Amino acid sequence: MIVRQSNFRVSLIAAMSCAVVATALFGCNSRVSLGPVADAHSVADIRTAFGGAEQAAAAGSGGAAIGTGWATIKGHFVFDGTPPKMSPYAVTKDQATCAPGGKIPLQETLLIDGSGGIKNIAVYLREASRVNDSAQPKGGEVVFDQKSCMFLSHVIGATVGQTLDIKNSDDVGHNTNIVGKNQFNQIIPAGNSVPLKLQKEEATPAAVTCSIHPWMSAYLLPRANGYFAVTAADGSFEIQNVPAGEKLDFQVWHESAAGAGGALVITTPEAKALEWSNKGRFSVTLQPDEVKEIKVTVPASAFRGLRG
Amino acid sequence: MKLFSTTYCVMVVGVAAALAGCGRPAPPTFRLDMTKIVANQIIPKHQQAIADILGAMFGTPDEPYALPETGLDVRKLKMAAGPVWSDQVGGKHGLYRRQCAHCHGINGDGRGPTAMILNPYPRDYRSGVFKFKTTYNPNQPSDDDLRTILHNGIPGTAMPSFAVYPPDDVDALQEYVKYLSMRGQMENSLINYVRDELNFNPVTGEGDDLDPAKNEDQRKAIKSMLTDDVVAGWKAANENVIRPEDSKLPSADRPAKEIAASAEKGRELFYGTKANCLKCHGPTALGDGQQDDYDNWSKATKKFEDETTALSASIKTLMESMASQQGDELEASRNDLKAKRKELAEREEVIAQLLPPRNAIPRNLREGVFRGGRRPWDIFHRVNQGIAGTPMPGTGPASAGAQGTLSEEEMWNIVDYVRSVAFEPASRPQMKPIEMDAIVK
């Protein structure tokens, strides 16, 4: 009888170790990359909150101070490092039009001029508590042209309600394919134009491509007000009549920036002074009628794939 | 006897363990779109919050839920959701998992177990973009559009017809597709909200709280995202259906000669620089023109992969530059390297689950197989609005009242030509030899 007992114990140990090994091999493994699963308790709380009637206006909401007067912010983005060489576009068709004289145009993913100015950085005010008359969304047209199978404005900003006059100055047909909230994909015949009225604001510039010539690339930034700018070839920008006396939060975007979603993240001391965040935003508070000028040196490491 | 008892015990326990595993298989759960989560470096705390909010708004695959704002019929959703079983009178339950999930996935992400072997890949509903519809390009499909797809299937793809199933079942599936789509769109909005509005640090994993149960501002913001970004589009869909102008409509019983004349005009447009069809569909309409573009879904995957490649390149350059660094600078680079390596590992894990991007190949019109349907009506809508989410552009107005590239009459001409091209000899010269040269080049 005693012998039987010990036998049973041995077999139990063997069985348990077998089960453990089997479990380790087959069961209970969860992969991090699948992401989390909703938690029942939180779900119940949130659902109750969504279902419930909105409580009376909570005290202390909208606490941010609103100032008076208007100011101007100017700036200048300078590249610090060895400017990358732009490779030519992969022109695979319509050579006569797209590579005039056999010269294939160069890409525009990161344009640095002789003085180090960075072109095509979009700077825009994230939220405006009030909007000056000069920055109110206007009607009218913004010309968005394409020639030699390139978009003539590589990064273009416009206000909601404005009409983007999508032109085709080539002798071949294009189709302009805009993704995002103002989704658009239409044929633009040779030497013709099609207007597109912008309906919705975007938080980051939307990609614009041409499916017929897939190397063509541009970005469109539709904003609810005129507080946006795209840097010129020398890296300079200016936004006039922004609200003074309150904290302004500017988003800085570049198509080749290393930050998530194209956010230009800068960690230099001068950027720290502007409270530059890891989302590519800086903050300033301007005095009425002040013209603030900022100079931002952008290290090469702020761009994807460049040496720091 | 001793040996017998040991073997016996091991066998019993082993079989029991194998059968039971870690208890009963857990019911399937909705998961997040990790491509977007990782691309935006959303921290685990916010990931959990997003999953919770989505759970509160949409429930689980077994217990679907819909806020009244969505206009979804929860009764239909429950019919389509849940595990597969049949009741005593033969009623079928768990329709989505029975019919759809193995291709379209539990999340409606188009990544079910059989998705990989299909070409084209099953649709990922989560962006709310559907290809074959009668509404304007940016708009969601109407109820009729979804019903048509479920009824006819999509010829030339693995999407079968569900016409033999009871209409109530098909209705329930249609509602469930809308539900999964709304859930996906809401998820996207939430990720954008976290990215744009909340402060967080991907390196330390710390960040603002996201809890709409406690924070009323967040609750309001999220509710308005649901109504404005997600539901509004679906509610407006039925109003955004394009109705061709009656005066331009060719009559159904036109004599063959009239159709031929119209097709001839369409032919000129097809090969001309106004409609530009030949650029993609090719000089013989075999679909052999522009073949190296991607649809939106593949484009997103490709972008993620390209960014990952760039990230691994930047890790390499960072390591090279670290060789000449010292002190604080080196310390900063080390931290940077650590963060980048972590992101790279996450990205590579996500890429392993993605379907490899595939080029969007223009339709070979000579096959006479039209995925969105071959009626003049169907082809008219493709010519008019293009195919949402793909490189195929439209030639009609982008929204009600906007300016189109072609007149409706011209679009009908193209429709007539497209319907006849399968019966046209491929040797018929498309254009003057000089122009042909330009194309071939």
Added chain:
Amino acid sequence: MNRFWSLVFLMVPVCGVATFVVAPYFQIWFPHDISEHGRVIDQLFMFILWLTGIIFIVTEGALVYFTWKYDGRTNPEPAKFSHGSHTLEVVWTILPAVTLLFIAIYQMNAWADAKMRKPNVPITAEVTGRQFNWDVRYPGPDGELYTPDDIIRTDGQVHLPANEEVLLVIKAADVLHSFFLPNIRMKQDVVPGMEQYMWFKARETGEFDIVCAELCGWGHYKMKGRVTFESREDFDKWLKQKSDEQNAMTIAQTKAE
């Protein structure tokens, strides 16, 4: 316990026969036959079933009898083995060979009718299997496939005329499929790139199942369809209606409820 194994073996013929006896009562017997030709197939099936059934019962009976009779515990006498009986070997080679030869010859006509003697009638429709749906193409008024007036249906609902010879072309677009009409007793495997024909005459009108009998692959079970046999008049009317629908310039839109 002595003759336990012989009783176990007895269960094989008993259960086997019982299955066939009760099957019709549980609706797992033949589906209703509506074709002219199906009777022959069913008769062949029944003939072979009876033939093999009787042999099965006899051999099983012998097996049970011998295991019962010569149970080791009640028969102390050891077994004797014989070897090399020429007569026996000839008998058990010739008997099955003759039986199989007989079946092979007996069914030849049925096979030829079903698969070889293609009737000289115009093609009624072309059925194409694709992963995972049956698409149907009718030749339209001109009677020729692949002309502009073809009528194409992808909703898995095939209409065909009853009481007349129907000739179908069966194709596969991608992988192997097997077009199966259980009520017609017809099944045809299709290979991509090959054209197979199927012909039959339905004696009844009504709606019946179409299935894909291809075993391998994950989605063939989903290729459910319905075939509707109707009078020539109704069939022509239906074709006209679908042709009009296909060429209609406007589609009636139902408003969401």
